[in-house]
Amino acid sequence: MATTDLTRRLTWLAASVAGSAEETPRVRTLDLDVPGWSGHRAGQHLDVRLTAEDGYQAERSYSIASPPGEGLAITIERLDDGEVSPYLVDDARDGDQFEVRGPIGGYFVWDGDEPGPVLLVAGGSGVVPLMAIARHRDRLGSTTPMKLLYSSRTWDDVIYRDELEQPGIDVVHTLTRAQPPGWTGYSRRIDVDMLREVAWAASESPRVYVCGSTRFVDAAADGLLELGYEPAWIRTERFGATG
Amino acid sequence: MEIRDLMLDGNALGGTMLELFGSDMTTVNTMCGNCGAHEQMARVDVYRGAGLVVRCRHCENILMRIVQGSARTWIDLSGIASLELR
Numbered sequence: 001m002a003t004t005d006l007t008r009r010l011t012w013l014a015a016s017v018a019g020s021a022e023e024t025p026r027v028r029t030l031d032l033d034v035p036g037w038s039g040h041r042a043g044q045h046l047d048v049r050l051t052a053e054d055g056y057q058a059e060r061s062y063s064i065a066s067p068p069g070e071g072l073a074i075t076i077e078r079l080d081d082g083e084v085s086p087y088l089v090d091d092a093r094d095g096d097q098f099e100v101r102g103p104i105g106g107y108f109v110w111d112g113d114e115p116g117p118v119l120l121v122a123g124g125s126g127v128v129p130l131m132a133i134a135r136h137r138d139r140l141g142s143t144t145p146m147k148l149l150y151s152s153r154t155w156d157d158v159i160y161r162d163e164l165e166q167p168g169i170d171v172v173h174t175l176t177r178a179q180p181p182g183w184t185g186y187s188r189r190i191d192v193d194m195l196r197e198v199a200w201a202a203s204e205s206p207r208v209y210v211c212g213s214t215r216f217v218d219a220a221a222d223g224l225l226e227l228g229y230e231p232a233w234i235r236t237e238r239f240g241a242t243g
Numbered sequence: 244m245e246i247r248d249l250m251l252d253g254n255a256l257g258g259t260m261l262e263l264f265g266s267d268m269t270t271v272n273t274m275c276g277n278c279g280a281h282e283q284m285a286r287v288d289v290y291r292g293a294g295l296v297v298r299c300r301h302c303e304n305i306l307m308r309i310v311q312g313s314a315r316t317w318i319d320l321s322g323i324a325s326l327e328l329r
Contacts, residue, residue: 010261047258061255104257106267107285214250236286238252 012049012099013037017092018071023159027125028089029065029075034100037072040064042136043109043129043209046074046102050084058083063129063211063237064103067136075159077125108209108237112136116205117145120169121190121220123212124152127159129237130209134169146170149198151190151216153177172198190216192223202228211237251289259295259309260284263316272327277304279324 019031040046045063060083066073078089110118110133118137120130127150137146146169152158154177164171174186174194186194200206208229210220217238224234253269260268269285280301287306288298294310299322306322 010258010265045254045257059258061258101258101262104261104267105254105269105285107269107283108254214247214252236252237254238250240249240251240255240291 010101010104012101015048015098015100017094017096019094020092023075024157026089026157027075027077027159029073030088030092032072032074032100034072038103040068040072040103041106041109041111042067042132044103044105044132045129046100046104048074048084048088049099049101050087051099060084061104061239062088064132065128067132067139069139070135075125075128075131077159108211108235110136110207110209112140112142112144114207116207117200118147119199119206119208120146120148120150121208121210121212122148122150123190123216123220124157125159126211126213126216126237126239129211131160131163133209138168145200147172147198147200149174149190149194151176151212155180155183190220190223192226195220195223196227199224199227199229202230205230206233208234209237210234212239214238214240246290249290251291253284253287253289253297255289255291256284256287256295256297256309259311263309263318266328270329272329273306274324274327275299275302275304275306276322276324278302 013034013036015032015034017030018033021029023029045061047059047061049057049059051057062074062076065075076085076088078085122130148169148171151174154175176189179187210217217236221234221236257269271284272281273284274281278301288300290296294308297307299306304322308319310317
């Protein structure tokens with residue numbers, strides 16, 4: 001919250017890897033031990049800074065995957081020509097250290113106390129902050145209706161796939177590049193017809209969180225506006241193609 | 244890949260601006276000095292190169308540029324008409 005942030009200068013903190021889990025061949029979750037971490041809100045992100053032996057530094061932002069009240073975890077997708085993500089996904093081992101700062105962001109957050117149903121719209125690794133929101137709902141024991149529309153390239157690219165199969169929020173997948181045999185779900189990019197079938201009616205004044213690439217977010221947000229959603233209901237987070 | 248694929252949004256400014264201003268700036272309402280559009284900082288267009296270039300998503304006017312070196316930070320705010328903190 002802005003009022004508490006005013007009293008706190010943001011500084012880089014030492015983080016060490018405390019555990020990891022492979023989510024897909026390209027995506028890994030790292031549990032981080034960060035002494036001095038102040039806690040976070042669902043949907044926030046942190047910045048990671050790597051420093052090379054010659055002093056060269058690279059910074060990237062990653063969404064926090066864990067809900068408030070649980071140990072800090074980030075989920076990273078490897079971008080093959082990236083400067084930071086290949087290390088985090090392929091090479092980081094338990095005990096490795098780097099720097100983080102955060103938590104960051106007061107816009108793309110869900111605290112569980114807003115009225116109305118929630119629609120989460122994820123493109124690829126854009127599911128990460130939305131998973132923190134879904135997990136926060138679960139931890140709160142909230143009865144807020146929540147749906148996730150999740151676009152992935154293939155079934156094997158679905159992050160948190162087993163957890164999303166569990167009862168809880170309503171999950172609708174679309175697989176844009178290839179589908180397993182017998183697939184009966186959506187098999188195209190998100191469009192206004194899909195949103196019309198999946199999204200809450202505009203009359204319910206839903207709260208929406210959209211996270212993905214710029215093109216994905218633009219398509220989803222434009223489609224929701226076409227369905228009569230108000231711009232103020234839609235919170236967006238776009239990520240770029242550098243990692 | 245096109246330049247638009249490399250674009251970020253104002254959420255990605257959060258860490259740098261929190262460090263510089265000591266307050267979360269992603270919820271601050273900005274008014275573009277060119278077209279007058281109001282937008283939350285989280286929703287502006289951001290390009291990251293040697294520095295950060297922040298553009299109005301409605302008219303592409305440069306709102307802000309931030310360049311950080313080891314000993315100093317340079318911020319150009321000339322494209323912003325006003326900031327509303329709540």
